Each structure stands twice: as structure tokens, then as C-alpha cells.
Amino acid sequence: MGRKRNAASSADADDATKDPRFIAALARGIELLRVFKPQDRWLSHREIVRRIALPPATVSRLTFTLTAMGYLRHREDVGEYALSPAVLGLGFSMLGNFDIARIARPTMQALADKCQAAVSLGARHGLEMIYVAHSRSTARLILGLDVGARLPIARTSMGRAVLCGMSPDERAMLMQRMALAEGDAWPAVKARLAEVQAQYDASGFVTTEGEWDPSISAAAVPVSLGDGRTLLGLSVGGASSWLHGKALREEVGPLLVQAAHTIVSAIHAADWKD
16 A cells, blocks of 8 residues: 555656656655654654665665765664754745745734634645645644645645646546545545535635544635646634534635635735836
């Protein structure tokens, strides 16, 4: 199953891998860094091999190189590895220069305060959404997710909103990859995504109530900037005990649509000034 997921997540690069300029070792090193999830502190060599589905000897060479470069820490006594602050430096350098997140943040914070929830902005990578900006209110449930968190597209409001906002051709290609990753679960997932698409077509936003996490409900919209730029997702999430039903559909959803328009207008205004 790990090999299957790895193949699905790297499908965007399939054509590039056939190009003589493609450096397979570099790609494998980056993929190895990505096997570490937010909840992981230390991973054994065996666990890394299992997650990345590469030969143990290849993983040994990659971990040695990444440790020597300072991107991994190594506990030789137990043979475990952890991400080093150097990796965080790469991520924060990118986020610090991500003007879209900077411009969007005031609108996101105002929305978080109004909804008394968490508001997140994300971009797609493979079959996941990655948080690039996050704003929280001071009340009720504070979600334990932050910038850099990864969420599955098929089962979260943010991912589904981005899927709904894609062109038909792009959506069809991504759905093919989802079918490969989901396996036997795909028919049920596909049927649910059809329902979500119908909701988006009717209202301009999507909602989930306890589907990805039973304790969390959310609403989301796609944020389309045009000019070939990355399609983003904007979501509001909170405890299912109070953020559900009518409040989610009739209050939060329309506020999200308005916030997305405000963010797009602010970004286009900034583009014009530049």
C-alpha cells in the first residue's frame, strides 16, 4: 500500500522522470524528507524504508547524505532519524516570501474572529493540501493544525473546494490519481465527491461535518487568482458540536465566499501596484 501511495503522489512528475535532465537521486532525497509527518519526531531506518518503498541500501545512502548536509539528525545508538531545523529554514524562507499569504492574512483573521473558528489557506501538492497561512480566533476549539500541515484532498473541505474549482480536464486527471490511491474505497469516495460538486455548483462553497475528523466540521471555497497561478483553498474549521448544519451552510459559507473575493481583489490590487 505504501508503494501504491508513493506512486500516486508522484504522478505529477511522471513525464519529467523520462527527461534526461531529471536527477532521480535528488528526487528521492526530497521524497525521503517528505515521509516525515507533523506528528513524527524520530523514525527508524526500517520505518523510512517502509514509507518510501525504496531498497534499504538506497535509503542508507540518502539518509547519510541528508545527515551530512544538515537536513536530518541521526541517533546512531538506536538508528533513528529526525528532521533538523535546516528543513524548517527552507520552509519558512518560502512562506516568508509568499506574498499571497501575507496579503490574505488580515482578511483571514477578521473571518476567524467573526466565526470564532480557525481559518486556513492552502495549496495543492499531489493528493494533499498544504497549509500556507493560518489564523485563529481566541474562543472555542483551537485546531491543532498550522502552517505546513498536510490534509487529504478527497476527505477535507479545503481539498474538495479546490477540486471543485478546477477546470474539467484538470479535475478529471486528479480524479484518476485519486482512484489509484483510494483503491476499493474509490466508488464511495467518488459518489461523495459528486455530491460535493453539486453543493458547490449551487452555493459556491462546500461543507464537511465530521467526515475527516469526527470532532471537526468545516466549510471551504476555492481561491482562483487567474494568470495561471496556483488554485488555493480557503477554509473555516471548528468543533462539530457547534459549527454544523444551518450555521455552517447559511452563515459561514457565504462569509467564506465574500472573504475569497476580498482576498483576490487585494492580491490583484497589489499586482497592479507592482
